[in-house]
Amino acid sequence: MKTKQSSILSKLALTALVVSSAFTAFPVASSAQAAEDTPTWSREDASNFTLTDENTAPNxxxxxxxxxxxxxxxxxxxRDRDGSLAKINGRYVQFALxxxxxxxxxxxxxxAVIRTFYSKNGKDWEMGTxxxxxxxxxxxxxxxxxAMIDENDKIHLFYTAAGRKDEGPTFEQRLAKTTFEMDYDNKEGFQVKNNGEHQILAEADGVYYETQAQKTGDIIYSFRDPWFFQHPETGEExxxxEGNTGGTDKTLEADNIGNVDGPIPAGAEDYNGNVGIAKAENDDLTEFELMPPLLEADGVNQQLERPHVVQKGDDYYLFTISHQFTxxxxxEGPDGLYGFHANSLFxxxxxxxxxxxxxxxxxxxPFQAxxxxxxxxxxxxxxxxxxxDENGDFQFGGSFAPTLKLKLKDDTSEIKGVMGEGEIHG
Structure with a gap:
């Protein structure tokens, strides 16, 4: 990796999801690389995956x-504003599609709609509303x-607005949020009150981040999965x-390829996933400015889904998930969690x-979780x-998987154990 200078059923289901015929007009950018010096995940990096005891989840x-x-x-x-796990009336809260x-x-x-789940011990979950x-x-x-709860007990729920109500299930994606408060009652469980307005926070600009109209290839473009992060040193938010590199020029550069033998297969240029970032411009977290991406994977992977950063001392860990077919x-990479290490957010x-x-x-x-x-x-x-399952029969899941325990040290990781299904602790 260098810095840039100038499940058979699963696949069938996901393929049905990824082909879009609905397009919206957006400004067109002339260059596939909108920002110089963006770190790259290269084809060389992604060519030597090996499953080991340290990175393979238990069956x-x-x-x-x-x-x-x-x-x-x-x-x-x-989570609290600083990223730590939050509680309401002594109970953990999770949100899920x-x-x-x-x-x-x-x-x-x-x-898909977002529902709440809550637990007093972080292991036994009840579904809310x-x-x-x-x-x-x-x-x-x-x-x-x-989701983040602020110092005034207001919950900020950031989500992806996928499509529009009057257009049916198209694949347009925008970053959105709403606010509300939650109280726990022993008889009624969690009650929601003081609901705020729903607001669009950001849309793909066609320069840093690809719009639906700029997309090429068969897999949907990405502008989704907003993850709130407060910088531990500056307090900036x-x-x-998840995004894709903006522009209409899909030519791969040397840094996207690395040192690999042979020609690059046709169509690889259509796979241009990146990890985007937008900076909050006000205290209400309703105005955000798009910034150059933190990472790009042009020629490597189309979807760097649900990206998020974990900070540990001087180490910053950028995590994302991706499918085999993307x-x-x-x-050839597995359905998995992927990580990148740096010594600062940028x-x-x-x-x-x-x-x-x-x-x-x-x-x-290979598709169990x-x-x-x-x-x-x-x-x-x-x-x-x-x-x-234990009888060898294929099953759909659709519930919390066992939580893994991960050890992070410098630029390495190791699975160290397994916890309960959906288990979390502060």
Whole structure:
């Protein structure tokens, strides 16, 4: 990696999701590389993945369904402003994408809403409500984001507004938020009050971040998954999100390729995922300025999903998740959690463990879990995706997966243990 200078059913379901026929007009940028000096995840970096005991998750052959009537997938905890896990009346709160099981496993994406889950011990979870008025929420459906509770007990829920209500389930994506407060009652559980307005915070600009109109290839473009981050040294606040490199010139540069043998397969240039960042311009966290991306993966991977940063002393760890099928032609990477290390938020990120791979599913069950998120103290949550049970039968998941315990040291990582399903602790 250098700094730039100038599941068979799973695949079928996801392929149905990724092909879009709806396009919106946006300004066109002339260059695929909008900002110089953006760290790159190169094809050379992503060419030598090896599954080991240190990076392979234990097998999942059964699970306890946290919400039997709902599909549950991308999950994130309520955090304090500094990123630590928050509690309300002594209870942890998690947010997750959900959809009724009246919809198919593949169709759940078109009906996603965000629900709450709460637990006193961080292990035994009860499902709460959708904490916002679905009629007032932005987007035809709401995709993943993050949640922060401020010093006035106001919860800021950042989410992806996917599509628009009057257009059906298109693949347009915008970063959005709403606010509310929550109280816990022993009889009624969590109650939501003082709901705020829903607001768009950022849209793809076509320069740093690709718009839907600029997209090439068969996989949907990305402008989603806002993750709130407060800089521990400056106090400045940001949203970190998944994007694609903006512009219409999809030519790969030397830094995107690295030292690899042979020609680059046709179509690799269409895979241009990046990790975006936007800076808060006001205390209300309603105005954000798009900044050059933290990392780009042009020619390597189309989707660097749910990116987030964990800071540990002088080490900054940028994590993202990606599917096997979103790697560019000529590359083979597992469904997994990938990480990059730098010594500052805007540092020269290098792939952890040499390639970037931090957690992979086992080879015999390559799609068993997905959507890993690394929390303080090295806890890694995810959801049960598609797996083979103890009888060898293929099953859909849709619930909390066992939490992994991850050790981080300098630019390396190691899986050190397994906790309960969805288990988190402050």
């Amino acid at each position: 999942i052959d059964s699970f306890t369904d946290v919400a039997p009537d709902y599909w549950v997938w991308d999950t994130w905890p309520l 959900t959809a009724s099981k009246e919809y198919t496993w593949a169709g759940r994406h078109d009906h 959708v904490p916002y008025d679905e009629d007032k929420a932005l987007g035809f459906r709401q995709w993943a984001g993050s 940001y949203l970190i999100f 790697f560019a032609p000529g590359l 540092g020269d990120y290098e792939p952890m463990n040499g390639t970037g791979l931090v957690v992979a599913n086992p080879e015999e069950d 997905y959507s890993w998120a690394v929390l303080p103290h090295g806890q890694v949550i995810s959801f049960v995706n598609e797996f083979y």
